[in-house]
Amino acid sequence: MQSSTKSLSGHSDILGGVLTTNDDELDERLRFLLKATGGVPSSFDNWILLRSTKTLGLRYQKSSDNATELAQWLADQDNLDRVIYPGLKNHPQHEIALKQQKTPNGEVIFGNMISIDVGTIEARDRFLERLDVFTLAESLGGVESLVCVPYDMTHAAIPVKAKLEMGITETLIRLSIGIEDVGDLKADLQNALKD
Structure with a gap:
């Protein structure tokens, strides 16, 4: 688990987080929860995060x-x-x-x-x-x-x-x-x- 709100974004302009796992079963459960609850970042926030990772x-x-x-x-x-x-x-x-x-x-x-x-x-x-x-x-x-x-x-x-x-x-x-x-x-x- 990593906050993307802090250093990953680095410009104090998004709110988000990153979850990673090497467990396929857990990954499937997490993906279901994300789809069911809508707890995913907007396309614009994803673009800002991608831009920010470059620096x-x-x-x-x-x-x-x-x-x-x-x-x-x-x-x-x-x-x-x-x-x-x-x-x-x-x-x-x-x-x-x-x-x-x-x-x-x-x-x-x-x-x-x-x-x-x-x-x-x-x-x-x-x-x-x-x-x-x-x-x-x-x-x-x-x-x-x-x-x-x-x-x-x-x-x-x-x-x-x-x-x-x-x-x-x-x-x-x-x-x-x-x-x-x-x-x-x-x-x-x-x-x-x-x-």
Whole structure:
């Protein structure tokens, strides 16, 4: 199962998903359900997705390169409690990412998602207010850089205890890194983080 809404589309303009299987019986059941319920994308959405896959490699490489550079820079900032990114050596799954996130030519791509913890609600609110390049939104995987507070946005309906058990605090901020100039993104984050 793969979301085609996010990086596959990459332009925040369709809603969809992809199911693949190597089980003929399951494939037959899924096809029946799709035909019976009508849960299939429009021809236009399929065309947009096909168009978008032509630039997927370029978009994902650029956003991942940007994220890697930004995560390394963020890790050096004194006013953050933590930076979560699989490309950082202190990430608990860094070694797994090194093995699993390889391109066909063997290069490791760590992805375009970074989480940071700013420590206080006041720092979180100040950070969000100062951003100019990043847009506050719940989506991810587009060409534009987005920011969200999972506690209040994507995970708002989850009970507080469960959120905290998952490490989702009120001061955790998720950054979906796009393909903009990395210098512009860094300057925006630097401005948002200043005291």
